[in-house]
Amino acid sequence: MDRLLNFLLTGNICKKLGILAGFIIGLCILLLGFFQTLFLAACMVAGGYLGWRMDNGDRFFESFRNIFRKNE
Numbered sequence: 001m002d003r004l005l006n007f008l009l010t011g012n013i014c015k016k017l018g019i020l021a022g023f024i025i026g027l028c029i030l031l032l033g034f035f036q037t038l039f040l041a042a043c044m045v046a047g048g049y050l051g052w053r054m055d056n057g058d059r060f061f062e063s064f065r066n067i068f069r070k071n072e
Contacts, residue, residue: 025037025041028040
């Protein structure tokens, strides 16, 4: 067990993450189908991009907050 943990946690982390990502994408294609997996990936990328913009303090999203804010 210690050898497995040592292998997983040391060296070539990008290669191991790539293998894991490939496995997850392959599994999604098998379970969901190609186009549903592609749509899911597009939604994840769009959500990550919008979250990144909000984290960086983009003013574009503040207009949405003002629109949906409850008027008192």
